[in-house]
Amino acid sequence: MAAAPYYPWRENNRFELMVDGHCFFPQLIQAMEQAQQTIDIELYLVESGQSFNRVFAILAAAAARGVRVRCLFDGAGSRDLGEEDRQRLHESGVELRFYNPLNLWGGRANLHRDHRKLILVDDQVAFIGGTGFTDDFCIPDEAGHCLWHEQMLRVEGPVVADWVTVFQHQWDATHRRRGRPPAQLHRVRIPPRPEGSEGLARVSLTDGRTHRELVQALLSSIARAERKVWLATPYFVPGWRIRRSLMRAARRGVDVRLLLCGEITDHPPVRYAGQRYYRRLLMAGVRIFEYQPRFLHLKTVLVDDWVSLGSANFDRWTLHWNLEANQNIIDSGMTRTVEESFATDFAESREWTLQDWRELSWPHRLKIRLWGGISRSAMVWLGIR
Numbered sequence: 001m002a003a004a005p006y007y008p009w010r011e012n013n014r015f016e017l018m019v020d021g022h023c024f025f026p027q028l029i030q031a032m033e034q035a036q037q038t039i040d041i042e043l044y045l046v047e048s049g050q051s052f053n054r055v056f057a058i059l060a061a062a063a064a065r066g067v068r069v070r071c072l073f074d075g076a077g078s079r080d081l082g083e084e085d086r087q088r089l090h091e092s093g094v095e096l097r098f099y100n101p102l103n104l105w106g107g108r109a110n111l112h113r114d115h116r117k118l119i120l121v122d123d124q125v126a127f128i129g130g131t132g133f134t135d136d137f138c139i140p141d142e143a144g145h146c147l148w149h150e151q152m153l154r155v156e157g158p159v160v161a162d163w164v165t166v167f168q169h170q171w172d173a174t175h176r177r178r179g180r181p182p183a184q185l186h187r188v189r190i191p192p193r194p195e196g197s198e199g200l201a202r203v204s205l206t207d208g209r210t211h212r213e214l215v216q217a218l219l220s221s222i223a224r225a226e227r228k229v230w231l232a233t234p235y236f237v238p239g240w241r242i243r244r245s246l247m248r249a250a251r252r253g254v255d256v257r258l259l260l261c262g263e264i265t266d267h268p269p270v271r272y273a274g275q276r277y278y279r280r281l282l283m284a285g286v287r288i289f290e291y292q293p294r295f296l297h298l299k300t301v302l303v304d305d306w307v308s309l310g311s312a313n314f315d316r317w318t319l320h321w322n323l324e325a326n327q328n329i330i331d332s333g334m335t336r337t338v339e340e341s342f343a344t345d346f347a348e349s350r351e352w353t354l355q356d357w358r359e360l361s362w363p364h365r366l367k368i369r370l371w372g373g374i375s376r377s378a379m380v381w382l383g384i385r
């Protein structure tokens with residue numbers, strides 16, 4: 001059995017947190033414009049539109065000046081990337097691969113998705129986070145806001161070499177997809193927390209078929225939490241282990257807060273399905289905030305001074321099926337920045353109380369029961385624990 005990938009902590013890295021498309025999209029564009037050797041992109045959501053047109057122009061120009069440009073897009077997440085756009089990528093010299101294209105006869109195999117979001121430039125700079133190349137993420141409205149509230153991380157330093165390995169591995173694996181070995185889940189040894197508090201970074205992954213190291217790392221951090229566990233996700237349907245660890249931490253006095261989406265969401269049923277956990281979480285002392293201004297799409301966790309940011313929603317569904325990638329960080333500057341970002345978002349959120357739960361309207365309760373029941377049945381039917 002092939003060993004699951006294992007990435008140690010690396011020292012001397014530099015980070016920059018970029019909040020929302022109006023901030024990170026121009027930086028992504030600029031980095032790709034300046035590429036001299038390689039641009040490697042692994043993304044879930046990619047669709048035709050203004051943002052793709054801008055990216056295409058940069059990639060085509062890069063390929064024309066001799067930069068090796070590789071795009072690995074998920075076959076489902078990129079279904080709205082038009083045929084013309086695919087064609088012009090090919091024609092401009094960009095190497096293009098699709099992870100697990102949807103197949104009418106594929107059955108459950110269609111559910112395995114590459115959900116990672118990773119952009120590498122010259123093997124020197126990595127961008128990791130939750131974005132795709134869609135207008136909702138990248139193109140601001142007249143008020144200067146992008147519809148989806150998102151974070152991306154710019155990383156430089158030794159850990160980038162690990163991201164290069166991650167991309168290369170998936171690029172090769174996608175090419176020889178046929179005849180994959182059967183799924184076999186195993187535990188991965190989590191490297192111990194290193195000494196120090198600056199510039200430390202580690203690649204953390206899940207491959208739903210073989211390992212969920214990213215979740216193991218989260219659970220082990222929460223189990224050791226002393227002060228705070230703040231977790232942001234747009235799709236909050238976690239498994240019982242994560243719910244239990246959050247409640248245990250809250251009961252022992254840790255400040256546990258969830259930052260979730262409010263009514264502005266692309267999947268209202270998922271929000272209702274997750275709300276069925278609110279009562280027990282609130283009773284355990286977990287504070288729940290629903291972000292109001294826009295669609296909150298962040299996937300960020302802060303446990304004391306440990307930060308994890310990337311593609312993982314920590315919901316049962318995607319952890320079971322997907323490839324996910326997060327950057328785990330210990331760095332005092334990043335801790336402060338992430339803390340401030342959470343504080344800003346909490347201030348723009350509605351906080352739930354047990355009183356709110358008791359006073360919920362019956363139509364709302366009905367939706368929670370309906371979508372909660374459907375979600376539970378789907379998990380049982382698909383054998384998701």
Ligand SMILES: O=P(O)(O)OC[C@H](O)CO
Binds near residue numbers: 044045130234313
């Ligand atoms: O899967 P995410 O978290 O990248 O979000 C994309 C949505 O699934 C699109 O509906």
